[in-house]
Amino acid sequence: MSVICATGRHDKHDVYAAQCPCRPLLDLLANKWSALAIGALETGPRRFGELQRHLEGVSPKVLTQTLRRLEDAGFLSRTVYPAVPLHVEYELTDLGHSVARPLSGLREWVEQHLDLIG
Template sequence: MTGQSGNPAVEPRHDIYALLCPGREVFELLANKWTGLAITALEDGPRRFGELRRKLEGVSPKVLTQTLRRLEEYGLVRREVFAEVPPRVEYALTPLGRGALEPLAQLRSWVRANTDRFAPAGE
């Protein structure tokens, strides 16, 4: 038996190429550059929003907020609010989020090893 992607015994609901595969949405989330960068920025422990924004050069506050909310919705990041004045909010990886570090590290290593081989845009 072959699944929709041509792989033997792959159920259509677990076939990332299938339109209705629940994993496709997660794949799209993790394939987003700000998602991957936010996850790896939290690798060494919890960070506040401002720390993340400084680390992720070029991200707007709006995009970072949206990214962190989506990561929280999917259970990859935990948001903790401390009852202080002013309130302190920290973001940390959940065990599920920590599980994404290894494949993201492999991708980062591949990019570093091959950066000089990519043709600049427009050439």
């Protein structure tokens, strides 16, 4: 299913087309750490350490890269509070909340159907 490009830079968006600019966004959202980070932020803002503890197994480097990519895409905001030590919080934007719903469904589906998968 293709959608007319709202920016006017392309005739249409088609994630199946190799050169579609949708592909990098799909890659970002289909990444497990992105899906989990967005899910962890659904309940409200969190600090980096809280996110790292919640997302068991993610390295600080990968979490930092993931959060930066999500922020650059507009899915979350990063707020720095001038304190010692620095206090940084991450929070979903409206766009982030809108993608959190379908990603939540995917996470729930995986948990409910894992035992049925070979």
